[in-house]
Structure formats: C-alpha cells, structure tokens
Amino acid sequence: MPNSWNLNHLSATEYALEYLEAISEPQSAPHVSTCTWTPPSDPIVFKVNVASIIFKEQRAMGLGIVVGNSLGDFMAASSEKLKEDGELLLLSALSMLNTMKFLTSIGFYKVEIECNNALLVSLLNSDKSYALETGRILKDIRELMFLFSLISFKSVAKSCNCVAFALASFSKEKDEQIV
Secondary structure, eight states, X not given: XXXXXXXXXXXXXXXXXXXXXXXHSOSOOTTOBOXXXXXXXXXXXXXXXXXXXXXXXXXXXXXXXXXXXXXXXXXXXXXXXXXXXXXXXXXXXXXXXXXXXXXXXTTOOEEEEEESOHHHHHHHTSOOOOOSHHHHHHHHHHHXXXXXXXXXXEEBOGGGGHHHHHHHHHGGGOSSOBX
C-alpha cells in the first residue's frame, strides 16, 4: 500500500508542478508578430486564423476560424459555441483541435495556423509532453497533424485576429455552428 500512495503522490506532485509552470510562463512571446498581414510561405498554403472567447456565465466558449489564400482572399470561416469549461490553455487547445477537424472536413491540408496563445503555440512547436488534461488534447492534436501535408503554428497578437475574434463572439447567441 505505501508504494501505491508514493506513486499517486508523485503523479500529483508532477501535475501540480506542471500546472504552476504553465501558469507562470508569460503569455506573450518574442515571436508574436505585428498586425501586418503576410501571405503564407507558399501560394498553395492557406493561412488560418483561430480565436476563442470564454463565456463564463454559459460555461462555454466561442470559436472563430477564418481561412484565406495566399492572395488574402477569403476561402472559409466558422463560428461555433462549444460547451466546454476549463482553464485558458485547455480551452485554447480544444479550439485548435476543433479547428484542425474543421480544416480536414473541408479539404484544407496545407495550412499555417495563427492564434494568440503563445504558450499553446510553443507547446505545439515542441516535443514537450503534458500530463494534465491539456496533455491529452495536445496528443490528439499531434496525432491529427499527420493528416496534413503541411502544417505550422504561429503566435500573433490578439489585435491581429480581429475577424476570428468577431466570429468567436458571434457564437455567444448561437447554439449551432455557422460555416
């Protein structure tokens, strides 16, 4: 019995330390871009902006997605309310997972994804694992990445994501996804 307690205690300690590390890391990063739109790295790659907003009173979050081509032309968009509750990193990871599912469902397999959560982007661009619930979502995202022939993640300032945030806000009064 003592060995079982020690293993559980060790796991709980790891979870607590991981949580403290996650919330203590600054949300802004030096690689956050300015608000000047830049085309994707390749003309056959699509730029995707993702934003999420937490609706605390509804225990939900709004997800806004905008897809554009290398000329800056609008290609697709989505506004959806998800009945999810949790901390910011978890909800951002769920937003990214739903975004990737949306992209594969409409046939976009070469994408550069921009969001304003620098910590999430940092985790997705590294091999770092996470043991908390967010870790399971990150694992799902990494498994889904194999469906894409090209995928990259970039952090942008919240002010650079205005259209995606507007779509996320729009979902507050809607219960169905609008594409």
